[in-house]
Amino acid sequence: MKSTISTTTQHDQPVIQVRTADGAEATISLFGGQVLHWQPAGGRPCLYLSEQATYDGKTAIRGGVPVCFPQFAAQGPLPRHGLVRTRTWRLVGQREIDRQVMLTLAIDSDDDTLAVWPYLFSLELTINIGARRLDMELEVTNTGADALEFTAALHTYLRVGEVELAELHGLKGLSYTDACDGGTRKTDPMPALQVDDPIDRIYHDVRRPLTLDDNGRTLQIEQENFSDVVVWNPWEAGAAALADLPDRDFRRMLCVEAAMVKAPVRLAADAQWWGRQSLIIGE
Structure with missing residues (x-):
């Protein structure tokens, strides 16, 4: 069986639909450069997508x-x-390597972005869909003559069966900024984070x-070159x-986001930065 990649529309918006040779599925929206759906081979969807999401192109x-x-x-x-x-x-690139599908999306600064943020940039998002993993790598290039600073995140909405029963491991001992408590800095003492x-x-x-x-x-949630992790549920x-x-859908989702927030990235002219997040289903 070969992988299939097709461009179609969903809610009147352009999307790319992927099915790998192993049976994993993904849907990527060109509006927003956004992975909407990922389902590993033989599994159930791992990303949450609201049934009331707006698809108006704005x-x-x-x-x-x-x-x-x-x-x-x-x-x-x-x-x-x-x-x-x-x-x-x-969409600027697509290929299949070892039964995995790799797509590359791109976007550049234009007159509209320059009107509110006076810097030239180019972004590429490379999405790798495998049987049991989803890798997303964001690359930022400063295409202007002046240095720029930015913060960024891959704002990942994870689908859960019941958020109060889910446990997020690996944050014990790390410091965090608590926006629900006025931005107070705290340290997490718990072996597992449970949300209630x-x-x-x-x-x-975050280095592990x-x-x-x-x-x-x-x-398993891994990240490279992103130093922060955002955890959010409204x-x-x-x-x-x-x-x-x-x-009631707050019970079906938990955002765990690879991010660069605490220390903005500073890019000189022609310089590049990249950050990657990987989602890997356990055996």
Whole structure:
């Protein structure tokens, strides 16, 4: 069986649908350059996508893996989470290697981005879909004459059976900034993170893999060159305040995001930076 790659539309928006030779599936939206769906071979979907997401070509799609650049959240003067999650990317490369499918999407600065952020840039997002893993690598190039600074994240919405039963391992002993407590700096003493309230934390200097235990399914989360991990769930009141999120769906998702937030990346002219996140299903 060969892998298949097709360009089609979903909710009137252009998407790329992939099925690997091993049976893994993925859907990538060109609007936002965003992985919307990933299902490992023989498994169930690993990413959460809201049934009430908006697909109007202007509004960010709630779920999957939005790309945040050059600003994370509202931590700066730009639109929330930056400039590229509500713009259309282009497919610039596709190939199959060892039964895995690799796609490369790209987007560049233009007159609209320059009007709000006066820097020239080029982004590439390389997505590798394997039987049991999904790798996403974001590469940023400063194409201008002046140095620039940015923050970024792969805002990964993970699908869980019941968030209160899920356990996220690997954060013990790490310091974090707690946005639910006014930005207080704390240290996590727990061997596993369990969520039973709103959570909005940025863990710093994360150098080891994390493991999400979702009622018997194990997902390993690895990152390279991203120094922070954001963990977010809006809980009941927060979900009710979001028009594009069903009220009870906070129980079906947990965001675990590879990020560069605490220390912005500074790029000289013509310089490049990259960061990678990998999701790997346990045997």
